[in-house]
Amino acid sequence: MKRYAPLLVALALVAVFAYAAYETQTWSTRSRTFGIGLSFVGLGLAALALAREALRLRRPPDAARAPVHGMDVPIAAASAGWAAAFYASLWALGLLASVPLFSVAYLRLAAKASWPFAVGYAIVASIFVYAVFVSLLHIRLPTGILFGGGLAE
Amino acid sequence: MILLPREADILIDIPFDLSERGWRDGLDVFIGSLGTVLAWPTIGLLLVGVAVGFIVGILPGLGGAVTLALMLPFIYEMDPIPAFAFLLGMHAVVATTGDITSVLFGIPGEATTVATIFDGHPMAQQGQAGRALGAVLFSSLVGAIIGAAALAISIPIVRPLVLSFAPPEFFMLALLGITFVIALSGGNLLKGFLMACVGATLALVGLDPFAGRPRFTFGNLYLWDGLAIVPVVIGLFALPETLQLMSSGQAIAGEQVRRITGVMQGVRDTISHWWLTARCSLIGVFIGFIPGMGGATAQFLAYAHAQQTSKEPERFGKGSIEGVLAAGSVNNSKEGGSIIPTVAFGVPGSTSTAILLGAFLILGLVPGPDMLTKHLNVTFSMVWVIVIANLIAVGVSFLFLRQLVRLTFVPGRLLVPGLLALITIGAYTTHSDLLDVVVMLVFGVVGWVCIRWDWPRAPLLLAFVLGGQLERYLFLSNQLFGWDWVTRPLVLVIGAVALLGLLYSLRRERAARRASAAAA
Numbered sequence A: 001m002k003r004y005a006p007l008l009v010a011l012a013l014v015a016v017f018a019y020a021a022y023e024t025q026t027w028s029t030r031s032r033t034f035g036i037g038l039s040f041v042g043l044g045l046a047a048l049a050l051a052r053e054a055l056r057l058r059r060p061p062d063a064a065r066a067p068v069h070g071m072d073v074p075i076a077a078a079s080a081g082w083a084a085a086f087y088a089s090l091w092a093l094g095l096l097a098s099v100p101l102f103s104v105a106y107l108r109l110a111a112k113a114s115w116p117f118a119v120g121y122a123i124v125a126s127i128f129v130y131a132v133f134v135s136l137l138h139i140r141l142p143t144g145i146l147f148g149g150g151l152a153e
Numbered sequence B: 001m002i003l004l005p006r007e008a009d010i011l012i013d014i015p016f017d018l019s020e021r022g023w024r025d026g027l028d029v030f031i032g033s034l035g036t037v038l039a040w041p042t043i044g045l046l047l048v049g050v051a052v053g054f055i056v057g058i059l060p061g062l063g064g065a066v067t068l069a070l071m072l073p074f075i076y077e078m079d080p081i082p083a084f085a086f087l088l089g090m091h092a093v094v095a096t097t098g099d100i101t102s103v104l105f106g107i108p109g110e111a112t113t114v115a116t117i118f119d120g121h122p123m124a125q126q127g128q129a130g131r132a133l134g135a136v137l138f139s140s141l142v143g144a145i146i147g148a149a150a151l152a153i154s155i156p157i158v159r160p161l162v163l164s165f166a167p168p169e170f171f172m173l174a175l176l177g178i179t180f181v182i183a184l185s186g187g188n189l190l191k192g193f194l195m196a197c198v199g200a201t202l203a204l205v206g207l208d209p210f211a212g213r214p215r216f217t218f219g220n221l222y223l224w225d226g227l228a229i230v231p232v233v234i235g236l237f238a239l240p241e242t243l244q245l246m247s248s249g250q251a252i253a254g255e256q257v258r259r260i261t262g263v264m265q266g267v268r269d270t271i272s273h274w275w276l277t278a279r280c281s282l283i284g285v286f287i288g289f290i291p292g293m294g295g296a297t298a299q300f301l302a303y304a305h306a307q308q309t310s311k312e313p314e315r316f317g318k319g320s321i322e323g324v325l326a327a328g329s330v331n332n333s334k335e336g337g338s339i340i341p342t343v344a345f346g347v348p349g350s351t352s353t354a355i356l357l358g359a360f361l362i363l364g365l366v367p368g369p370d371m372l373t374k375h376l377n378v379t380f381s382m383v384w385v386i387v388i389a390n391l392i393a394v395g396v397s398f399l400f401l402r403q404l405v406r407l408t409f410v411p412g413r414l415l416v417p418g419l420l421a422l423i424t425i426g427a428y429t430t431h432s433d434l435l436d437v438v439v440m441l442v443f444g445v446v447g448w449v450c451i452r453w454d455w456p457r458a459p460l461l462l463a464f465v466l467g468g469q470l471e472r473y474l475f476l477s478n479q480l481f482g483w484d485w486v487t488r489p490l491v492l493v494i495g496a497v498a499l500l501g502l503l504y505s506l507r508r509e510r511a512a513r514r515a516s517a518a519a520a
Helices: A005-024 A029-058 A073-093 A095-109 A115-136 B005-011 B020-038 B042-058 B064-075 B080-105 B111-125 B129-154 B159-164 B167-184 B189-202 B221-225 B229-248 B263-272 B274-289 B295-309 B321-345 B351-362 B376-399 B401-409 B412-428 B434-452 B458-487 B489-519
Strands: none
Touching: A005 A029, A005 B189, A029 B189, A029 B458, A073 A095, A073 B229, A073 B412, A073 B434, A095 A115, A095 B412, A115 B412, B020 B042, B020 B080, B020 B376, B042 B080, B042 B376, B064 B080, B064 B351, B080 B111, B080 B129, B080 B321, B080 B351, B080 B376, B111 B129, B111 B229, B111 B295, B111 B321, B111 B458, B129 B263, B129 B274, B129 B321, B129 B376, B129 B401, B167 B458, B167 B489, B189 B458, B189 B489, B229 B412, B229 B434, B229 B458, B263 B274, B263 B321, B274 B295, B274 B321, B295 B321, B295 B489, B321 B351, B321 B376, B376 B401, B412 B434, B458 B489
C-alpha cells in the first residue's frame, strides 16, 4: 500500500482537475477564461505526475520508493484519535467545556501527567481562554450542539 | 475594496512642494510629529497597542487584521494621532512577535509569518532557537525601520509609478509571484507547479465576481464567500505540526538540546548579512506598496529571492540563517510599503490597511492630498509609530527571549491541549462558524498528506493568495486591451523575469539530480 500511495495522490489530483475542467465549462463566458486555462494546465501536470509515479512503480522496489517522511502508524493513529475526540467534544459541548475536559483526559492518559498538574493546567487554560477571548476580545466561541450551537450557527 | 489605479487617478492631484523650502518644512513637520507621538496620552495608547499586538502576534491564528477590526470601535472618541498610535502600534508589532511562534512551534503567529517557519523552525529543532529568534527579531526591526523610512521619503514621488501600472502589469506581477514560488518546491518543479494549480483553483471557490454565480460551492452557502486564508493556513501548517507534537511526545528542540545559546549570534548574522536584509526589506516595501499583493506574498518572494541568490541554496528549508533573515526583514518592511498607497491614494495595499482605511473614515480623515498637506503631521506620526512600536516590541522580546526559548524544551504533549484550543479559536474567529473549523480540519489532512509524501505546501498557499488577483487582473486586462496587453513593455519585462526565474530553477533542479545520481 505504501508503494502505491504516491500514485493514489497523483490519481486524486487528476480527478480533481478533471472535475474542475468539467465544471468550468458551465461558467459564464466572462469568468471561465481563467478557470478553464488553469484546470487544463492542472490536468496536464497531474497526468504527468501520474505517469511519473506509474513509471516509478515499474522500477525495482528500492528505486521505486517515493520520498516518505516516516512515522509510527499506531502512534499517529492514536494522535489522530485524540484530535478527533477533541473536535467531537467541541461539536457536542463547545469550546469552553472541551478545553478543560480534553486537557485533563489527554494530560492524564496520553502525557502521563499527574492529577494536580492536569487539573491545574485545565483550570488555567479555561480561565485564559475565557478571560482573553470572551471577556477581553468579545469573541464568540463555539457553543456546541448540546447548548444550541453547531454547524448551523 | 481596492480602487484601480485608473480610478484613483481621477481622484488625485497631489500638491507636494518639492522645492528646497518644501523639503525643509516637511522635515520640520517630521521632527515635530515625533514630539506628538511621545506626548501623553499618545505614548500611553501606543504602549497599549503594542501590548495587544505582542499578545496577538504570539497567539497563532488570531490575525492582526481581525484584531484591527475588533479595535476600531475604541477609536471613535480619539484624536487622529493617538488613534493611529493605538491601531498602528498594535498592527506594527504583530508580525514581529508572530515570528516567535513560527520559530518556536512551527505555527505561524500570523499568515504573514509563514515563511519564517521554513528555516526558523528547523533551526529551533536543531537547538538553535536562540540564534533564529535573535536573527528574525533584529532583522524584523531593521525591516520596520527601512519600511518606515520608505514611507517617509516616498510619498511625494511614488504617484507616477503606481499610476504607470495597469491591470496587465498587476496580472504579470501576480504571475511572477507564482513562478518565484516554484523555487520553494524543494527541487521538484512538477510538484510545485501542481500545488500552485491546486492553490489557484481553490481561490476560485465562491461567488463568481463577474456574474455572481456560485463556483465549486457544491450547494453550500458557507462557500459562497470563498475559502478564508486563516483556516487554510492553520490547517496546512499548524494542525499537522500539532499532530506531530502529539505523536513524537518530545520537546520541539529535542531531548538532547538543553542549552540556549546564540541570541547575539542571530543579531550578528543580521549585521553580517546586511545587504540581504536590506534587499529583502526593500522587496517588502515594494510588494507592500503594490495594492492587493499583500504581505503573504512578500514573504515568499523575499524568501525565494534569498534562496536564488544564496551560495548555499540547498540549506533552505533545513535551517538556513539566510532564509530566516529574508522572512524576518520582509514582514515588517511591507507595513511601511502598504501604508504608502493607503495614505496617498486611498488604495489599501493589504487587508489590514483596508481596515486602517476604515479608521481614516471614522476619524474624519480623507486619504489623498490632505494627508500630504493639511494632515502631514498625522502621516509622519505613522512613520514614528512604526519605528517606536517595533523598538519596544523587539526590546521586550529580547528581554524575555530566554524565557520564550525555554518553551521549546517543554515536552510537546504538555502544549497540545493549549495549542489545539488556540488553533481552533484562530480558525473559528474567521466567520464565527464551526464550518471554519471544518475547513481547517480538511486542510489539516491536506497538510498531513503533503508532509507524508513530500508535496510542497508553500506553492499551494501562495497561489491560493494570488489566485483571485490573477483572475481579476486577467479579466480586466482583456476587457481594457483585448489580448494586445501581452505586448505592453512592462508586461514583457516582468514576463521575461518570470521566465528567467523558471529556467534558472529548472537548471538547478537538473544539476541537483545529476549530482545526486553521480553520488549514488
